[in-house]
Amino acid sequence: MSNLCTISFPESDFAPITLECHQNLSEHLTIQNSPVLFGCRTGICGTCLVEVIGEIPAPKLDEQEMLDTLAPNDSNARLACQIDITSDLEIRGLNE
Template sequence: MSNLCIISFPGSDFAPITLECHQNLSEYLTIQNSPVLFGCRTGICGTCLVEVIGEISPPKLDEQEMLDTLAPYYPHARLACQVDLTANVEIRKIEQ
């Protein structure tokens, strides 16, 4: 199993990014390389709300409470700053 994860952004003009697994997305995704924006980077502002398609661990309780409020109709919604990358994923920005 590879220790690299590919993050792709379908439906956007951004090229895929390769990171080591378990890297914090908020430290590597920028306005120059992804459609994902970050505010607080701690999971309380909701700025980095995205839809994630791929194998990732489920959200922790605090993140789930935010997701229930911000994106109740998106089953794959996550806060990008809280995602633990363990495999290749696709990320789409959720417009609020």
């Protein structure tokens, strides 16, 4: 089983990236080129709200509380800074 995960960004010009599983996504996306905006990087501001397609662990309580506020009816909504990358994922900006 590979310990590498490919993260792709459909509907953007950003090239897919490959990370080791469990690495922090926000640390590997540059401010200039990132298809995802990051603010606090701690899960409390909601700036990095995205739609995730792929298998990842369920959100922790703090993240879930933020998701219940920002995207209460979207089961694919996640905070990109809080994602534990465990498999290949597609990440899209969440339409407001």
